[in-house]
Amino acid sequence: MKTGEIKRLQFVQQKGFGLEGFGIVADVDDKCTEVQVMLADMDEDFGVTVLPYSDLEIVSEVDVKKNLEVISKGIASFVYFIIQLNDIPELSNYHLPENEFIANIRATNEVCLYWNEESTK
Numbered sequence: 001m002k003t004g005e006i007k008r009l010q011f012v013q014q015k016g017f018g019l020e021g022f023g024i025v026a027d028v029d030d031k032c033t034e035v036q037v038m039l040a041d042m043d044e045d046f047g048v049t050v051l052p053y054s055d056l057e058i059v060s061e062v063d064v065k066k067n068l069e070v071i072s073k074g075i076a077s078f079v080y081f082i083i084q085l086n087d088i089p090e091l092s093n094y095h096l097p098e099n100e101f102i103a104n105i106r107a108t109n110e111v112c113l114y115w116n117e118e119s120t121k
Contacts, residue, residue, distance in 0.1 A: 004058055006035060009090055011059040011067075014039075014051060022059065022067045023049075024085065040071060040081045064094070072096045079105055 006012060006028055012035070014021030023039040026048045035056055036048040059067070071078045079102055086095045098106075 006032075006053060006056055006058060009088070011064045011094075012037060012056045013059050013063070015055055015057055019067060019070060023081075024088070024091070028053070038081065038084050040067070040078055042080050042084070044080055068094060068096060075099060075101060 006025060008025050008027060010025045012023060012025055014023075014037075020039065020041040023037040023042075026036040026038055028035050032053050034050050035053050037051055037056070039049050042049075071081065075082065082096050082098065082102060083106065085091060086098060
């Protein structure tokens with residue numbers, strides 16, 4: 001884990017959790033007390049989880065790659081996280097391949113993505 005200031009679009013890890021505590025920062029409140037995180041184990045609601053700033057650590061580049069490798073091998077468990085990740089243009093270096101399963105989810109669900117133009121304002 002790295003130290004430093006937690007910022008929007010960083011990969012973070014909830015202290016004391018495994019892969020289910022891994023996620024992407026969607027927003028940090030003005031007082032740096034709470035952080036909205038898109039967790040790897042998110043469900044079809046595509047929501048964020050609000051966590052205390054103090055409960056999070058910045059993930060090193062090496063650990064980001066390790067976590068994304070695990071996620072890419074467990075597509076069914078992380079499908080909504082993969083969709084969210086792949087829909088964030090700023091994180092294109094981390095986008096994961098989408099298979100037919102993900103294509104079917106995209107095609108059959110009216111997906112209300114958290115990450116859209118409104119969420120970046």
